[in-house]
Amino acid sequence: MTSVTAVEGGPEEYAAATSVEQAVQFLAGGDGTILAGGTDLMVEAGRAVTNCKRLLNIRRIDDLRGVTEEDGQISVGALTSVSDMLADPVLVAEAPILADTADRFASDQIRNMATIGGNVCNASPAGDLILPLLILDAELELVAWREGGLATRRVALGDFFTGPGQTVREPDELLTAVTFAAPGDGFRALFMKSGPRPALEIATVAAALGLRLDNGAVSHVRLAFGSVAPTPIRARQTEAYLQGKELNDSVIEEAGAMAAEEVTPIDDVRASAWYRRHLAGVYTRRLLGNDT
Amino acid sequence: MTLEVAITFELNGRPSTAAVPVDRSALAMLREQFGLTGAKLACGEGECGACTILVDGRSVNACLMAAVDCDGRTIETIEGLRDADGLHPMQQAFVDHGAIQCGYCMPGMIMQAKYLADRQPDLSREALRRGLEGNICRCTGYQKVFDAVAAAAGLPKENQP
């Protein structure tokens, strides 16, 4: 027989942390759910926020906001909002692809709330912002409260995702920053996303390219796709093919065909696997041909 | 009983306090605890913008904003726009340009429009269209919304891009 109880619901514990230390100490108690931008947690359907046990509001940790550069290393605080990324002078100067991608993200209202940390930890296969970070060889800084002190580890973004919505982040870890080396001159970086909407769209396919040429030949290449696999991925075979090649029409054509083969999309309510492969090929050719 | 937290914040220019369940959205708080029914629950997932309010001067979807995190912040809703003299110029422009039909999306639309116009006085027509991408309207087809915002923001009259 089902026992009848008065309706309870909602988290049993709540805290608004103002420092990383406070936050990870709370998480060390287990069963913690992080409230950052809220754009995933607060969605009405599924009521994730009601169903969590211990709610940690990290939005008051000002240290986690903002972009800094030191010795060519750029650090984007995990709580930096997508709107802030759009306008940040360091990013605009050093990694404009992040600003461009941020501009293609959701809507103004969501951009004002959503954070880069939330986007990364949400680990959607379609995660738009993850793609430029992949091509920038970004790393993640994760902090936990272990043995009475702060414990930090770094994980390459490419190693972070294990499946749709799944990452290697331990339940007691807080993502504090996303870091990458400023690419400097000669780095061509482009982002493309399916439309026709410019932004408010869970992409059928999104793609990002990072490229360096040395006398017309590819000296460095990163090609990332979203929505064509269980996680955002780099097309490593296509990258390997391109390495060292001169970027002419037939190479571009071949790379497009390769990328279309390399991705592993599924049929779902938004699109068929056929179309996703097709777009992967189209986008690869356009990104390489600098023709967006 | 759901855990509640006491918060204080500025609401439409006035200091306010509330005891909010920790899982409540700002939208539910405004509508149910303050009787401010201008912002609407139309999708609950940040896709339609009918709940748009300003928090610390930035537009957000109130349905996704945690009420507990309103603590210490400045909240502006559609009800706070008008003053003793009458409608805010943005509100008046929407009326004058026929931009309101059923009107359900309009509190959110007007708040977003005001935010765009205040943030960027030289707002281009293209930036205006992008800026409203998170506000869905089923009645108007957006044309007169563009006209109203352009007029209120003092943009030059020009053809659609």
Added chain:
Amino acid sequence: MKPIEKKSVIGGRVPKPDAPDKAIGRTQYINDIELPRQLVGKILHTDRPHARIRGIDTAAARALPGVHAVLTGDDVPVMIFGMNKDNVPLKKGKVRCIRDEVAAVAAETEAICDEALRLITVDYEDLPGVFDPAEAMQPGAPAVHDDRPDNLSLAYKFDHGDIGAAEAESDVVIDDVFNVHYVTHCCMGPGCVIADFDTDGRLTIYSQTQYPYNFKMDLAPALGMHPGDIRVIQPPVGGAFGSKLDVYPFEPVAALLARAARRPVKLVFSREEEFINAPTRQPARIHLRTGATRDGILTFRDVNCLLNNGAYTSWGPTTPYVMMRTFSSHFRVPNVRYRSQAVYTNNPYAGSFRGYGNVQATYASASHMDMLAERLGMDLLELCLKNAQVSGEVSPQGSRLNDMAFVECLTVAGEKTDFTAKAARYAAERDRPGRIKRGIGLASSIHNAGGAKIHKSDGCGTMLKLDDYARCTVITGASEIGQGIDAVICQIVTEELGIPMADIIVANDDTAIAPWDVGVHASRTTFIAGNGAQRAAQKAREQILRAASHQANLPWDALDLREGWVVQNENGEPVVKLDKLLREMHFQDEPELVMVADYYEPPSEAEGPNHTGDMSAAYSHAVHVAEIEVDTETGEVHVLKVTSVQDVGRVINEMGLEAQVEGGIIMGLGYALSEELKIEDGIVKNPSFRDYKLVTAPEVPELELHFIESDSKTGPMGAKGIAELPTIVIAPAVANAVYNATGVRFRDPPLTPEKVARAIYEHRSPKVAAE
């Protein structure tokens, strides 16, 4: 005092009277209303499309503190409603589609309702489902309703002339199947109802309905009540677009809960519930054959429609009434045969939606005109002009086409867009290299513009009074759903009575007070309610001027009302201030107040059983030209510009008219390019704005609107109804433009990027595509 000039407010740009309250967030929509002691109601919908209900266990839900009522089909008598008498509010015995209402709860809070629903367990025996109407017609198919084993629902047929002979005379016959799809209204205000019984068992229902009077008649059997005991209050709503023209189960369910709980019950849909439960547009498989002579004269249309009825019958399967009109009167067609069959399936079901059958039919007929033009080697505009009707013609169904402007609409559209030259130029570019292709497409249609006599009366009642301060109240049966009838009525009354629009209140939200109207549908409201308001105002005007004629020593028809004064018509000389006159009339020995009533019945005919009859008091046309760009690799279609030319009879509120046309075009663009309610095996796969793609602000094209004033002899001040044509015409214009750009014809909207990309890919490389 200076003479007062006659000024007209007709044709001006008039803000809606309710706009200021809406702009400041003051308007109390039905979704905002809270009645004292109100309970929250929620419905347990089934999660499977076809199953027997073996048992429902509600014991735990009933015992939950804060729950005031739990109902299943076993707790109420069987009360059948619906136009095919195939529906009950709470389902008993079996479920037939995923909307089916298995149980309902009224409780003190939403959270308690949710918990109560979770505690209800239903024991189902799954039954095989049938989802395709063609399959459902086969012998041995699962029966959706046990008492209708053949699954056949409404069927329609219309014949005019001799198809066989016409075919023999045709030099060209084109033959295509068009599959038009499920879309949904996406009203920004989700479904909401508040039911409140008084101690005598009479019901006050706060409803989003757009047809309040027949709504009482349709709701009553679902509650075992007399229609006269139901009072309908219509608060402001967040859109309707035809979704509120029938009784849908959630409303009687809320009333049953209110009756059981003896407290008011408010039931609101989440957006997900709205997507799943709101009626859809009627999908259809349209097999159309069109014949013509080599000179481009249409000879016949032969139509066979198969309609997916869904599990219950609402206004979707009746869309053939209008489809027939399209196929028989969109251009001059001397021979017509129309057959349609609706078939029950375990799908969600369709209702009425702006354009009502004409959207579906015109997609086919306007596509065929484009295809015919190409077949004949003729310019599409030339082909259209050859077959466009002119004033005085009568259609095969007996529609008297008076005050026509079809030829003018076509001509203006062609000139303004340079259609013929561009169409030729873009077609020539098709096979040249380049991934972006431009295209231009033209489409047109005809729609009723003077009401639609589908019931015995297509009328509207109006009552009008003036108080001692010359403030006017117009009580109209017509509903305001955002379309702007409030502004139009104010303009008409101002025009007749010479008082400021700000001094007029339009009241129309309570069936206990307002007189009868058939409802907001069929683009009828300006025409019918406008005529009613004008007649009532004219009665008041005559009464006032007769009273003033003694003072003026002039016959009453030598007087006029201008700017709050009675004046001499000829020279504008003031005679007496209106409010002063009204007080004099009131306080004279035999008091006379200005209180008038009117019932306007348009001069139209209900259709007979053979579907003939001049069922509207006016008709009109619209022509759209769409200019687009296609990215032939991604399949993305960008609509650059839409030029609309529409016969509006007369412009009353220029701003309101533009607003309706603009909104209608964007709605139709969604139908053409991106909106699709994906239903697979009876399950709605995309019940959210995330995956159901409405047109958003950055996607909106440039719009150029032209209004032709044909000056209807039957319309108020010459006006015709306008609001559906913009949604009807745009989709085939876009499809024709995509053909112009790519050489690929799309018979199955929407033209999504994937669909367009794939079709172009296969068109260009059929050998590769076959692999």
